[in-house]
Amino acid sequence: MATNTAPPPPELLDLDNLRAIKLLGKGAMGTVFLVHHKSNDPFARSPFALKVVEKSSLRHTDRRARHEISVLSRLHKHPFLPYLIGSFENHEIICWAIPFCPGGDLNVLRYSQNDRVFSPAVIRFYLAEIVCALEHLHGQGIVYRDLKPENILVQQSGHVTLTDFDLSRNLAPRKPDNLEYYSSPEEKSLANLRYTHLTGKFTRFIISKAGKRAFNNNKIGLKKVKSARVSPVSRSNPDDFPSNERSYSFVGTEEYVAPEIIRGDGHEFSVDWWALGVLSYEMLYGTTPFKGKNRKETFQKILLGRPEFFGKPNLLTDLIRKLLEKDATRRLGYRGGACEIKEHEFFRGLKWNLLTEVVRPPFLPLRDETSLTHELVQRESGIDFIEYFHKLKLPPPPLWSPSLDECQHNVSLTEF
Ligand SMILES: Nc1ncnc2c1ncn2[C@@H]1O[C@H](COP(=O)(O)OP(=O)(O)OP(=O)(O)O)[C@@H](O)[C@H]1O
Numbered sequence: 001m002a003t004n005t006a007p008p009p010p011e012l013l014d015l016d017n018l019r020a021i022k023l024l025g026k027g028a029m030g031t032v033f034l035v036h037h038k039s040n041d042p043f044a045r046s047p048f049a050l051k052v053v054e055k056s057s058l059r060h061t062d063r064r065a066r067h068e069i070s071v072l073s074r075l076h077k078h079p080f081l082p083y084l085i086g087s088f089e090n091h092e093i094i095c096w097a098i099p100f101c102p103g104g105d106l107n108v109l110r111y112s113q114n115d116r117v118f119s120p121a122v123i124r125f126y127l128a129e130i131v132c133a134l135e136h137l138h139g140q141g142i143v144y145r146d147l148k149p150e151n152i153l154v155q156q157s158g159h160v161t162l163t164d165f166d167l168s169r170n171l172a173p174r175k176p177d178n179l180e181y182y183s184s185p186e187e188k189s190l191a192n193l194r195y196t197h198l199t200g201k202f203t204r205f206i207i208s209k210a211g212k213r214a215f216n217n218n219k220i221g222l223k224k225v226k227s228a229r230v231s232p233v234s235r236s237n238p239d240d241f242p243s244n245e246r247s248y249s250f251v252g253t254e255e256y257v258a259p260e261i262i263r264g265d266g267h268e269f270s271v272d273w274w275a276l277g278v279l280s281y282e283m284l285y286g287t288t289p290f291k292g293k294n295r296k297e298t299f300q301k302i303l304l305g306r307p308e309f310f311g312k313p314n315l316l317t318d319l320i321r322k323l324l325e326k327d328a329t330r331r332l333g334y335r336g337g338a339c340e341i342k343e344h345e346f347f348r349g350l351k352w353n354l355l356t357e358v359v360r361p362p363f364l365p366l367r368d369e370t371s372l373t374h375e376l377v378q379r380e381s382g383i384d385f386i387e388y389f390h391k392l393k394l395p396p397p398p399l400w401s402p403s404l405d406e407c408q409h410n411v412s413l414t415e416f
Helices: 059-074 106-111 120-139 185-206 209-216 259-263 270-285 295-304 315-323 337-342 352-357 369-378 385-391 402-406
Strands: 018-026 031-037 048-054 086-089 093-099 152-154 160-162
Touching: 018 048, 048 059, 059 093, 106 152, 106 270, 120 160, 120 270, 120 315, 120 337, 120 352, 259 270, 259 295, 270 315
Parallel strands: none
Antiparallel strands: 018 031, 031 048, 048 093, 086 093, 152 160
16 A cells, blocks of 8 residues: 655755644644645645644653654555654744645544444445554554544545554564564563553552452453552653563553553554454444443443444444454454454455545545635635744634534543
């Protein structure tokens, strides 16, 4: 799927020459603008998205931003992944430009459907593209760790793009003839140290009576969580273990987080296949499979609960069941990676190499945003980017339209 040509070096953005046309969104880490080059592209015919992260006293925000930039710089124009157009850093901000996706995200799109679910044919299309994107990431040694509908954007063409790589991690590729994972003693002791903080908070609620019973009677080799601690620091430096086979960080998004992340067993690429199972379930039924009343209950369900399926079993429910296997080593995709998932019967007959050629994906953005952007620029409704950014330090403008407010948003676990 990826092109073989090396990407051109990302340009150093000239902020004085950029103009913010509108605010695209705001996440926990950054603010995303639609911008254009004032001199090279005065009519904003090729606008792009600019993610701006304010530097703060918390050093890890800067690190996460730089990590995201470094991951993006490694993604060579894959059809379902963004690439780095350019970046800039000064004493106040770190920002980087990526291609603009005018179709919103899969969460908003799902909420716009009747019954707030997608048909199996639509699910098949989106899953196929996401599998290709994850395959490419895993091939680069990147585990994504934040797959959720909000992070799947729709391009003008109707094809998808994964976004938001600040939770991703570099892992050493799996050794094919050594499928069992053993971490080095050094890594384990370092991970234990890092856990000390986070697990303290986490285990206090996860080790409830039911949890204790499960941990004691575990059938799939659950490691007992030490009465310990778990550290938010784990998220702060994605490169602490540059060539690990596993990561011990506690990251992800509550309803999407894999059991092995909660258990603290160490995790690797198959956490993305678990999240793919959760995503498939949500697209099919309009709700995630392990949603509880609160975080504690959600995590207990992830560890102990079985996903409930409605109606007759079919190829899609079979795929979901195999992705939602709690034992990572038995999960679809663990041994054979993306190939194993592509070979599932649900995708039978799909021409993987022709996915990008699909000219009528299930949904196309209603209006060509480029012409809308052009109009905004003509009316001079754009604001100078630097000025706009400084104004953000004042009380922020409303970020979401009423229709967006209706949507539930899955928020990444940034800190524990
Ligand atoms: N390339 C893009 N094209 C269009 N909109 C985008 C693009 N990138 C991001 N957005 C919008 O900006 C919002 C925030 O972006 P993003 O999720 O990358 O920020 P974040 O701070 O990393 O978020 P998080 O809270 O998940 O860590 C997204 O939900 C999306 O609506």
